[in-house]
Amino acid sequence: MNRRQLLQLGLAAAPALVLSRAVRAADAELVVGSNVGAPPFAFKQGDIYTGFDVDVWNEIAKGLNRKWRMQPMEFGALIPALQTRNLDVVVSQLFIKPERQQVIDFSDPYYRSGLIAVVRSNNTTIHTPADLAGKTIGTETGTIAVDYIKDHIKDATLEQLPNINNALLALQAGRTDAVIYDKPLLLYYANTAGKNKVRVVQPPLEGRDVGIGFQKGSPLVAAANLQLAAMKADGRLKALNLKWFGEATS
Known part of the structure; x- marks a missing residue:
């Protein structure tokens, strides 16, 4: 087979090869x-x-x-x-x-969804979002709650934790005054593992x-x-x- 025939064979096979790759990509896990x-x-x-x-x-x-x-x-x-x-x-x-x-x-x-704050159930100083000013607030790093705390909670000390479970543990240990995070997750926690341990601060902070x-x-x-x-x-x-x-x- 000469070079011209090889080239023609390669050109003829090219569309099939591209299609094969596209099919594999569409089927890939x-x-x-x-x-x-x-x-x-x-x-x-x-x-x-x-x-x-x-x-x-x-x-x-x-x-x-x-x-x-x-x-x-x-x-x-x-x-x-x-x-x-x-x-x-x-x-x-x-x-x-x-x-x-x-x-x-x-x-x-x-x-x-949206953001809410929770505090320990025995907290007597935080009742509304305005009371969060000047407090130490924990949340999960990389989340929208980080920006919200920086932009909306005056004089707050921000504690960023690797995940929300760490943030809630820090709250229970008294290392933070409140946790701000996604409303559904914190409501779920407040009604399950955190029942009688945390209290939800009302009203919610924002919706997204x-x-x-x-x-x-x-x-x-x-x-x-x-x-x-x-x-x-x-x-x-x-x-x-x-x-x-x-x-x-x-």
Whole structure:
């Protein structure tokens, strides 16, 4: 076979090779990152991961006909892992923020969350958000709560902990006066492991939309949005809200 024939054979095979690679990419197992120590959104129960975020993504993945595996990570490492393409997706109660939208893409919102504060149940000095001024406040590093404390709580001392469990332990140990974090998680804690140990400060601090994170330019964004729209239309998303929060909060 001469060089011309070899070249023609190579050109003929090129489209098939590109198509084969595209098919493999479309069938590849997706790596989904989440902070899995955050019930009721994502946590491990026995040998499986469960929670609201896990259920939402599982419904989306079924609609996409895509296999996936969970990659547990600390919250602060999730967006960098998307940027370096070590993750395909982040499903971890990720607030949609302009600065995040500059470096990753988001799905449409699938949940409306917010921030609240909790204090020890025997605290007699903090009753409203205004009372947080000048106090030592803990939260999880890398979260929107960090910016909120810096921008809105006058003269507060900020204690950033690796995860929310560490922040709550620091509160119980008396190293902080309050914890500010996501409303659903702190409400869940206050009614389960933290019952009679912490008190929720009213009213809530602020509300934010939550979306699923993707690599910049990912074709998964449009596909996930179609699945979310279907879940809203047929009641599956509402059912998951009722299952995990007892109310339709989306």
